[in-house]
Amino acid sequence: MEIIHIAAECYPVAKAGGLGDVVGALPKYQNELGHVAKVVMPMYRTKFLYDNQWELVHEGGQALGSHWFHYSVIKEKTNKLGFDLYLVDINGLLDREKIYGYDDDNERFVAFQIAVCDWLSRWQHKPDVIHCHDHHTGLIPFMCKYTYAFRYQLANVPTVFTVHNGEYQGWMGWDKYYLIPAYDSWNWGMLDWDNTINPLASAVKCAWKVTTVSPSYMHELRESAAGLQNLFEYEKGKSYGILNGIDTQVWDPQTDNFIAKNYNTELVAKGKQKNKAELCGQFGLDPDKPLITFIGRLVGEKAADLLPDAISQSIYQHHGKANFLVLGSGNQQLEGQLDHMKSQFNGYFNSYIGYNESLSHLMYAGSDFLLMPSRVEPCGLNQMYALRYGTVPMVRSVGGLKDTIRDFGDWQGFGIRFDQATVGDITYSVGRAIDLYANKPDLYQWMRGHMMNIDHSWDASAQQYIDLYTSLKTEA
Ligand code: ADP
Ligand code: GLC
Numbered sequence: 001m002e003i004i005h006i007a008a009e010c011y012p013v014a015k016a017g018g019l020g021d022v023v024g025a026l027p028k029y030q031n032e033l034g035h036v037a038k039v040v041m042p043m044y045r046t047k048f049l050y051d052n053q054w055e056l057v058h059e060g061g062q063a064l065g066s067h068w069f070h071y072s073v074i075k076e077k078t079n080k081l082g083f084d085l086y087l088v089d090i091n092g093l094l095d096r097e098k099i100y101g102y103d104d105d106n107e108r109f110v111a112f113q114i115a116v117c118d119w120l121s122r123w124q125h126k127p128d129v130i131h132c133h134d135h136h137t138g139l140i141p142f143m144c145k146y147t148y149a150f151r152y153q154l155a156n157v158p159t160v161f162t163v164h165n166g167e168y169q170g171w172m173g174w175d176k177y178y179l180i181p182a183y184d185s186w187n188w189g190m191l192d193w194d195n196t197i198n199p200l201a202s203a204v205k206c207a208w209k210v211t212t213v214s215p216s217y218m219h220e221l222r223e224s225a226a227g228l229q230n231l232f233e234y235e236k237g238k239s240y241g242i243l244n245g246i247d248t249q250v251w252d253p254q255t256d257n258f259i260a261k262n263y264n265t266e267l268v269a270k271g272k273q274k275n276k277a278e279l280c281g282q283f284g285l286d287p288d289k290p291l292i293t294f295i296g297r298l299v300g301e302k303a304a305d306l307l308p309d310a311i312s313q314s315i316y317q318h319h320g321k322a323n324f325l326v327l328g329s330g331n332q333q334l335e336g337q338l339d340h341m342k343s344q345f346n347g348y349f350n351s352y353i354g355y356n357e358s359l360s361h362l363m364y365a366g367s368d369f370l371l372m373p374s375r376v377e378p379c380g381l382n383q384m385y386a387l388r389y390g391t392v393p394m395v396r397s398v399g400g401l402k403d404t405i406r407d408f409g410d411w412q413g414f415g416i417r418f419d420q421a422t423v424g425d426i427t428y429s430v431g432r433a434i435d436l437y438a439n440k441p442d443l444y445q446w447m448r449g450h451m452m453n454i455d456h457s458w459d460a461s462a463q464q465y466i467d468l469y470t471s472l473k474t475e476a
């Protein structure tokens with residue numbers, strides 16, 4: 001089967017979060033299963049672009065409203081990532097330093113989607129599936145089905161849309177209707193939700209199948225989905241929850257080049273000790289105390305706003321028996337608070353504000369516990385990386401966290417779970433972590449070994465996507 005993944009992120013080309021990790025891994029595993037999976041994404045100005053060799057495969061032009069743009073598609077020459085990677089270059093729109101965060105993001109991603117549809121519609125053959133990820137590619141199912149420019153070539157190509165994050169929907173006022181290529185006007189409803197153009201909603205309506213990244217999140221979306229819950233309920237017949245996997249080649253404590261000491265299940269105690277010593281050395285923390293870390297976007301979904309109070313409460317209530325380290329960026333006020341707390345809790349807490357891939361690896365390896373108090377967590381990859389590096393996840397029971405972590409109080413449990421995203425629940429869980437670390441060494445050691453052996457690789461889930469695509473072939 002030939003599968004075209006279309007997304008705004010793909011690790012190691014460009015990554016802002018878990019979307020990048022998934023798009024950088026799933027196609028590789030699908031190729032290993034004997035299929036031909038390819039990735040198409042925007043060409044940003046990233047290090048990967050300048051460090052690699054490219055060949056021009058297509059040039060074209062299209063309209064974005066009244067503005068004509070030229071685009072080119074380049075392909076990475078050596079199959080470096082284990083799949084064919086195509087970048088779409090649109091001068092002035094996509095070739096920027098950052099992935100998101102510009103005032104004209106709507107125009108940028110609509111133009112990207114038009115260029116991709118234009119290119120695909122000119123292929124001699126058609127792919128078996130077009131697999132779109134998140135709202136930046138959410139208009140593609142509509143464009144394939146309804147626009148005059150593309151429907152003759154693409155309406156019969158099955159589309160799958162994966163919701164990685166339902167909180168961001170790509171809303172656009174109807175005053176921007178002119179950006180979208182022409183279609184029969186009575187189909188406007190396929191773009192609309194609540195009187196705005198909503199690319200995520202449009203994708204859920206128009207894609208042949210809809211998936212999200214864990215079974216629990218699929219259920220949660222029917223209850224609460226930033227206004228789209230009725231739509232998810234209505235479309236449940238074509239919707240599936242498929243749990244993400246992790247790239248076990250990139251995330252492997254035995255071979256990881258970013259960490260201070262490599263280790264496996266047998267050498268976990270020593271290996272983690274060395275990494276912890278390195279990490280604590282860098283951040284002025286005490287390696288004899290349990291180290292609890294947070295890695296992630298500093299946004300409401302991750303309940304990052306609770307961190308300052310939860311950490312200070314935990315330090316006071318548990319008499320400084322645990323140390324804390326936060327790596328993240330996002331909300332500026334929160335960034336300032338977490339920066340300020342460094343001096344207030346010197347020796348107990350430290351933070352690195354910004355994005356740092358190598359530090360994140362060292363933190364998975366050198367921490368004892370990884371905290372994820374998320375309010376919403378479609379899947380979450382951090383907890384699976386933590387498992388693989390023998391770090392006990394402390395997670396709120398929500399979405400994919402619920403589907404991957406079992407509390408150590410339950411039969412064969414290997415993590416810490418709590419119900420509410422509150423300072424109280426986090427502080428209480430910190431107490432359980434300290435107790436586990438200090439008073440239950442045998443259980444703690446067993447948990448580490450056990451969690452490192454859990455198989456969260458993509459093998460099973462990559463096959464589930466293939467089965468889904470296969471069911472579409474018979475419909476096409
Ligand atoms: P989300 O996609 O919602 O941000 P995930 O848990 O799926 O959450 O994935 C987050 C990914 O981004 C992980 O690979 C995590 O290590 C990484 N990450 C998040 N913030 C940072 C940061 N500040 N520095 C380095 N890596 C980060
Ligand atoms: C999103 C979600 C996260 C998920 C990731 C990859 O960004 O917030 O939970 O793991 O996508 O699917």
